[in-house]
Amino acid sequence: MNFEDSAEIQNCLGILEAYGVDTVHPAHVTKTAAVIFDCLKELHHLGESERRLRIYGSLLHDIGWSISEKKHHRHSMDIILGDKSLNLNDRERTIVANIARYHRKALP
Numbered sequence: 545m546n547f548e549d550s551a552e553i554q555n556c557l558g559i560l561e562a563y564g565v566d567t568v569h570p571a572h573v574t575k576t577a578a579v580i581f582d583c584l585k586e587l588h589h590l591g592e593s594e595r596r597l598r599i600y601g602s603l604l605h606d607i608g609w610s611i612s613e614k615k616h617h618r619h620s621m622d623i624i625l626g627d628k629s630l631n632l633n634d635r636e637r638t639i640v641a642n643i644a645r646y647h648r649k650a651l652p
Contacts, residue, residue, distance in 0.1 A: 553599070555629065559604065564610050570602065601641075604623075606620065625641045
């Protein structure tokens with residue numbers, strides 16, 4: 545999946561902009577996460593759907609900054625779980641939210 549090509553990627557970027565979150569850092573993190581995912585494919589044996597969720601989680605990981613710097617990772621999870629504009633089923637939304645939630649400090 546090319547980072548800029550997907551309509552869903554554009555949707556994620558639109559969500560970030562709607563919450564007033566700069567897209568430069570999330571875009572960099574997402575590109576890095578995609579490269580790491582691809583390089584480790586032979587080890588994790590995950591497919592395109594898992595890569596897609598990883599990309600969404602990477603893009604949206606800091607959306608909680610729109611609420612507060614403190615505990616922003618928890619706010620990110622809440623926002624993702626509550627935002628129905630993402631074209632995700634409940635399971636996928638939970639995965640993406642948990643990627644954002646656990647991108648720092650605590651373990652799941």
